[in-house]
Amino acid sequence: MDHGTTSPLASPALDRRAILKTAGISSLAVAAAASSADAATAPGRGPTPWSLDFSVVRRQRPVDLVARGFEQLRDRFEDRSQRYERLSPTGRPGRVRLQGGHLKVTGTSFFTLFRSTTRQVAPYAAVVVDVARGGTSQGTVMSGLVKDADNYVVAWYDQAAGSVGLDVSVGGEVQTLATAEASLQRPFQLGFGLTSTTVVALVDDGSGFRPLAKGNLTGIVDLRRPAALAQWRNGFGVRAPSGTVVLDGVTAGYFGQLGLRDPHLVTRADGTPYLKDGKAYLTFTQAGLGFFETAHWGVWTMDVRTFELTQVANLFFQRDGERTVLGDHAGHIVFDDRSDRWIIANSTWGDFTGESVQVNYVTLPERRSPLRGVHVLRTRKLPLPVAQLPSAAVGQWDPHLTRIGRRWYVAFVNARAFFNFYPALARSGPGEDFTDLRLVGADDDKVETEGTVLQKFGERWYVLASNGDASPAAIRGQYPVYDLTMRQVGRLDAPHPTNIPWPMVIPVPLRNNRTRWLMVTFNGTQLNEELLGYGTHGDLIVMRADRTTYGHQFKPLPR
Structure with missing residues (x-):
């Protein structure tokens, strides 16, 4: 080596x-x-x-952020064949609808996590969310792994603040692992990568993925343990003070290289x-x-x-x-x-x-x-x-x-x-x-x-x-x-x-x-x-x- x-x-x-x-x-x-x-x-x-x-x-x-041929989830939001468990850490999930290949979440002070049925058997995972051109400019989008409303690890982009970062929630206690300034024009892709204990937030606004924030889960949650990882699923999320957040798709699977x-x-x-x-x-x-x-x-x-x-x-x-x-x-x-x-x-x-x-x-x-x-x-x-x-x-x-x-x-x-x-x-x-x-x-x-x-x-x-x-x-x-x-x-x-x-x-x-x-x-x-x-x-x-x-x-x- x-x-x-x-x-x-x-x-x-x-x-x-x-x-x-x-x-x-x-x-x-x-x-x-x-x-x-x-x-x-x-x-x-x-x-x-x-x-x-x-x-x-x-x-x-x-x-490749998501390994080619090893995708576990690929949803373009064109039908309801892919099922998600809808979770809200704040108890205000927002209204969700599929329309013309878009997933739209609307409400006031809403926070919705979507937990899929798919997962990886090793702590080498990637989740990519496609953020649509339309929707509110005040929203935050997330991609990552979700266990339940109180336990998740996600990359996020806050358009109002112009920043990207990494959050991990364990038992409802949220830690921000890293943040970085970012000014993105929609549409763009928000990526989450996990390799062993390292997590990274990445974005692609037309020129390929680039990493912007990096953190580590050591001492917080150990997803290298099979019994722990088995409870986590590929997921994504949205939150906003008001208006509508629009997504075009999600892809998840094993981390590539x-x-x-x-x-x-x-x-x-x-x-x-x-x-x-x-x-x-x-x-x-x-x-x-x-x-x-x-x-x-x-x-x-x-x-x-x-x-x-x-x-x-x-x-x-x-x-x-x-x-x-x-x-x-x-x-x-x-x-x-x-x-x-x-x-x-x-x-x-x-x-x-x-x-x-x-x-x-x-x-x-x-x-x-x-x-x-x-x-x-x-x-x-x-x-x-x-x-x-x-x-x-x-x-x-x-x-x-x-x-x-x-x-x-x-x-x-x-x-x-x-x-x-x-x-x-x-x-x-x-x-x-x-x-x-x-x-x-x-x-x-x-x-x-x-x-x-x-x-x-x-x-x-x-x-x-x-x-x-x-x-x-x-x-x-x-x-x-x-x-x-x-x-x-x-x-x-x-x-x-x-x-x-x-x-x-x-x-x-x-x-x-x-x-x-x-x-x-x-x-x-x-x-x-x-x-x-x-x-x-x-x-x-x-x-x-x-x-x-x-x-x-x-x-x-x-x-």
């Missing part, structure tokens, strides 16, 4: 760049990586990581890419509304010809012994056809406080595919060996699992401290499972190298990684390549667009018995960092090798 806009109530717990500035990480006199000058492919052995020259062919950034990072190809146990109908299945860390704990994990398809992206799954997690639902991410999904199971391993960034991170895992039977729909999965710790570190080491992350021969190999990252880390490799004994691991080796000369990926080129397997900005100048911005003893044998020839971009190489089989080589990574471009803080990166970057190679690196999957 690459650690590559501010509310006084909810500033990020840690900023990686600030940590690095104060950590005093000294440059090491490390020799440069082995030369890649010999670019020729050895006859009969196929390509090597350093015989391919990658260049950028596409850069894109899907930004501000950026995509940490691309990881879904594979079979032997490393075969999960490619179906010309589409590769990948997992991404979907950037939330703030630091690492606001992100979550999703499964996407990418057309290997057009690079079009489509989200197909949302994955959330509960850990053994814990009740909260978290957005853990930065991991790998493997289908093990020998055991008819899915293996899901990721990193516990979902509640990151700067104390520790570990690799967790869960297995699912084949019929419970994680590649479609919404899942809340319970994980446990993967017992990775501690590579040349004391037991007090702070973390391990970025797992990649592959079965080579009769052994499982797991590449991962070891951390001495936040953020001072290096790549490592473990493997099982012959015939043992991926949970029975012993250390093979580690490159503990590195101080900021992560994004570990196991990839086969030709007849050989390699571990790929990425050197960050805190690396010594001689190796900074490189993708080191290791053999299966963790000896560095070269480096990947590809652009390095951010601090630590993952080198996710994808061998694509072609019909003419050749292989096209793609690489998917990301950059560190933030969105609205001045309010949301660090963590909203990045742009997705697709690269392609300068040539195809003979033969199929992996046998294509059946259609």
Whole structure:
């Protein structure tokens, strides 16, 4: 996971760049990586990581407040098919009518909340209300989550005051978490976003959503607990001293993403890419509304010809012994056809406080595919060996699992401290499972190298990684390549667009018995960092090798 806009109530717990500035990480006199000058492919052995020259062919950034394909509520107020519970915190609800695709609320000193029947099973939600052109200029509109008349959390826009903000009511006691000045002309959209404990009010008056106010629910109400969240529904509201407030529609569902990072190809146990109908299945860390704990994990398809992206799954997690639902991410999904199971391993960034991170895992039977729909999965710790570190080491992350021969190999990252880390490799004994691991080796000369990926080129397997900005100048911005003893044998020839971009190489089989080589990574471009803080990166970057190679690196999957 690459650690590559501010509310006084909810500033990020840690900023990686600030940590690095104060950590005093000294440059090491490390020799440069082995030369890649010999670019020729050895006859009969196929390509090597350093015989391919990658260049950028596409850069894109899907930004969605409500995740496409994961809408739970979409109402244009054209009929009465969608039912709402009408609530009034003040006991004066106003008169409601549907007319010509509009919802109109009229009265004197009225306050009406509309609680839908729809909800999410994880605290990653978004609600968008379309505010119509007509109606009173004295009204306030709201979007958010509603439990009852005394319990709600909403983004609001007060047209008379020219301000936007966030309110949370618990037991009838209302707290305003944040406010900001705003002057909007109707029509516009008012958005509410929840990612873990962070809430944000956003508006779109024609140029896309922009966040204006940010708050945090910590210590007020914990919607990460399933029993609590189950009582809350997608909702919206209006209030005014007099006149009519007019709405054109409401959309709600799972929160989408501000950026995509940490691309990881879904594979079979032997490393075969999960490619179906010309589409590769990948997992991404979907950037939330703030630091690492606001992100979550999703499964996407990418057309290997057009690079079009489509989200197909949302994955959330509960850990053994814990009740909260978290957005853990930065991991790998493997289908093990020998055991008819899915293996899901990721990193516990979902509640990151700067104390520790570990690799967790869960297995699912084949019929419970994680590649479609919404899942809340319970994980446990993967017992990775501690590579040349004391037991007090702070973390391990970025797992990649592959079965080579009769052994499982797991590449991962070891951390001495936040953020001072290096790549490592473990493997099982012959015939043992991926949970029975012993250390093979580690490159503990590195101080900021992560994004570990196991990839086969030709007849050989390699571990790929990425050197960050805190690396010594001689190796900074490189993708080191290791053999299966963790000896560095070269480096990947590809652009390095951010601090630590993952080198996710994808061998694509072609019909003419050749292989096209793609690489998917990301950059560190933030969105609205001045309010949301660090963590909203990045742009997705697709690269392609300068040539195809003979033969199929992996046998294509059946259609």
